[in-house]
Amino acid sequence: MPISSWRVLRSYLLGAVFLLVVWSAVAAVMQLPIVPQPWRVFERLASIMVSAISIHALYSIWRIAAGLVLAVIVGYPLGLLMGYFPRADRLLAPIVYLTYPIPKIALLPILMLLAGVGELSKIIMIFLIIVFQVVIAVRDGIGGLPRETYYPLYSLGASLGQVFRYIIFPATLPKFFTAIRVAMATAISVLFFTETFGTQYGMGYFIMDAWLRVNYLDMYAGIVVLSAMGLLLFGIIDFFQSRLCRWQ
Amino acid sequence: MKPEPNMSSREPAIRINDLTVTYEEAHHLVKVLDHIDLTVEQGQICALIGPSGCGKSTLLRAVAGLTHDYEGTVAINGEPVDPHRLSIGFMPQNYGLLPWKNVRDNVELACRIKKQPVAQEKRDRLLNDLGLAGFEQRYPRELSGGQQQRVGLAREFLLEPDLLLMDEPFSALDAITREEMQNIFLRLWQENSVTTLLVTHYVEEALYLAQTIVVFSASPGQVRRVIVNPLAGDRAARGGQQFQQLANQLHDMLRGEVEH
Ligand SMILES: Nc1ncnc2c1ncn2[C@@H]1O[C@H](COP(=O)(O)OP(=O)(O)OP(=O)(O)O)[C@@H](O)[C@H]1O
Ligand SMILES: [Mg+2]
Numbered sequence: 001m002p003i004s005s006w007r008v009l010r011s012y013l014l015g016a017v018f019l020l021v022v023w024s025a026v027a028a029v030m031q032l033p034i035v036p037q038p039w040r041v042f043e044r045l046a047s048i049m050v051s052a053i054s055i056h057a058l059y060s061i062w063r064i065a066a067g068l069v070l071a072v073i074v075g076y077p078l079g080l081l082m083g084y085f086p087r088a089d090r091l092l093a094p095i096v097y098l099t100y101p102i103p104k105i106a107l108l109p110i111l112m113l114l115a116g117v118g119e120l121s122k123i124i125m126i127f128l129i130i131v132f133q134v135v136i137a138v139r140d141g142i143g144g145l146p147r148e149t150y151y152p153l154y155s156l157g158a159s160l161g162q163v164f165r166y167i168i169f170p171a172t173l174p175k176f177f178t179a180i181r182v183a184m185a186t187a188i189s190v191l192f193f194t195e196t197f198g199t200q201y202g203m204g205y206f207i208m209d210a211w212l213r214v215n216y217l218d219m220y221a222g223i224v225v226l227s228a229m230g231l232l233l234f235g236i237i238d239f240f241q242s243r244l245c246r247w248q
Numbered sequence: 249m250k251p252e253p254n255m256s257s258r259e260p261a262i263r264i265n266d267l268t269v270t271y272e273e274a275h276h277l278v279k280v281l282d283h284i285d286l287t288v289e290q291g292q293i294c295a296l297i298g299p300s301g302c303g304k305s306t307l308l309r310a311v312a313g314l315t316h317d318y319e320g321t322v323a324i325n326g327e328p329v330d331p332h333r334l335s336i337g338f339m340p341q342n343y344g345l346l347p348w349k350n351v352r353d354n355v356e357l358a359c360r361i362k363k364q365p366v367a368q369e370k371r372d373r374l375l376n377d378l379g380l381a382g383f384e385q386r387y388p389r390e391l392s393g394g395q396q397q398r399v400g401l402a403r404e405f406l407l408e409p410d411l412l413l414m415d416e417p418f419s420a421l422d423a424i425t426r427e428e429m430q431n432i433f434l435r436l437w438q439e440n441s442v443t444t445l446l447v448t449h450y451v452e453e454a455l456y457l458a459q460t461i462v463v464f465s466a467s468p469g470q471v472r473r474v475i476v477n478p479l480a481g482d483r484a485a486r487g488g489q490q491f492q493q494l495a496n497q498l499h500d501m502l503r504g505e506v507e508h
Contacts, residue, residue, distance in 0.1 A: 152338050152403075155314060155338035156331060157313075157334075246387070247350075247388075
């Protein structure tokens with residue numbers, strides 16, 4: 001592993017240790033069942049991770065992955081169209097700008113009426129949160145390219161496919177990844193919220209259920225897993241970004 | 249002129265007739281190029297020189313087929329500009345490297361676009377000649393300006409285009425690197441004499457490289473004078489008396505003084 005990766009790993013470990021120390025101190029001061037000592041939470045986590053939590057974690061990951069994939073499938077071509085063809089942008093930009101600022105969570109009641117309270121509405125919710133970010137990132141990524149970037153390809157009679165492959169795709173990747181990273185944080189919190197009803201599975205359900213059962217250790221174990229999921233997703237995004245955007 | 253057996257080789261490489269370009273600027277039209285006539289013979293280097301804003305880059309874009317928004321005709325080898333059929337190497341002022349491709353991929357880019365097999369031996373020889381051996385895996389931002397310029401040249405000379413267009417190729421370089429690059433360019437050019445149209449701000453560069461020098465006047469851009477340069481490619485003549493004389497003449501012309 002290169003030195004820089006070690007450094008990153010070390011700073012993450014230091015951060016985790018710091019948080020645990022703060023947590024432990026707060027627990028020691030407060031002496032309340034609602035703030036248990038971290039080691040007790042991790043003990044519980046170890047004993048119920050496989051048997052009780054993993055199925056919920058898988059459900060949440062599936063919903064995020066499905067929403068993300070849908071958002072990329074729809075958002076990337078849309079952003080491409082808007083970024084590359086000014087006419088498409090003139091047509092679509094007003095629609096995007098008018099719908100983008102609507103808090104997606106406010107649409108949840110409508111969504112649940114239309115798509116039911118089950119899987120579909122949860123996945124569509126995540127899709128809605130991510131898709132706008134993707135559209136705008138790709139569109140602006142292309143719009144920010146100087147015209148001269150295309151000239152050496154155009155003068156060789158490059159096809160649209162070649163222009164995409166050699167210029168547009170690589171040029172939009174950094175902004176694309178950043179957009180996904182930003183949207184992911186919102187997506188996870190909204191997922192938590194949507195999982196508190198209409199399902200028996202998912203980290204949101206697990207945490208709220210533990211809370212209602214007044215089982216604080218389970219609840220904390222769930223929170224730790226949810227945080228770890230977020231970290232994992234960021235890690236995956238970072239990995240792909242550093243792999244595919246090595247030139248930066 | 250003695251007749252050539254081949255029709256197309258008798259045609260000038262570039263023939264521009266009556267080229268006029270107007271841009272719309274803040275609700276009124278601005279004529280940037282005004283009735284330009286220009287021919288460049290096969291296998292020649294032609295330099296365009298003129299005041300800033302006189303439309304040199306605009307002209308280059310028209311020849312490269314990057315714009316068709318003009319009046320008049322531009323023909324390459326006697327036929328309308330068609331980037332799909334021809335291969336036109338276009339080097340913008342920033343060298344046209346793709347920041348996300350490493351040196352090797354940037355050099356091979358033109359061949360890949362043209363779906364030509366990459367001659368690996370030639371590629372390696374070019375990289376070697378241009379002092380880029382060992383830099384194949386680097387990205388453009390990890391290179392100096394001069395090195396980026398050489399990558400751009402390697403790309404063009406690997407492709408061997410029908411036509412090479414360069415917009416102020418050496419302007420961003422310091423004086424010493426610029427001279428070095430001019431020598432490198434000439435050496436590569438002498439191997440296969442690709443017809444070249446280049447824009448420059450430097451009188452000395454035009455005199456050193458180009459058989460034909462076209463002097464533009466500004467607003468609207470017009471051809472002021474076409475000069476046949478006997479000193480092109482002559483390293484020994486550089487800085488000599490005749491060279492200096494021509495350079496002075498060109499300088500005067502560019503300053504807008506009346507020439508005899
Ligand atoms: N896309 C455009 N839209 C409107 N005006 C333009 C456009 N491109 C160039 N112009 C104008 O046309 C004129 C000629 O531009 P051009 O870039 O061809 O000049 P140039 O001779 O290359 O100048 P320089 O030596 O500074 O590079 C300038 O006045 C410029 O402002
Ligand atoms: Mg210019």
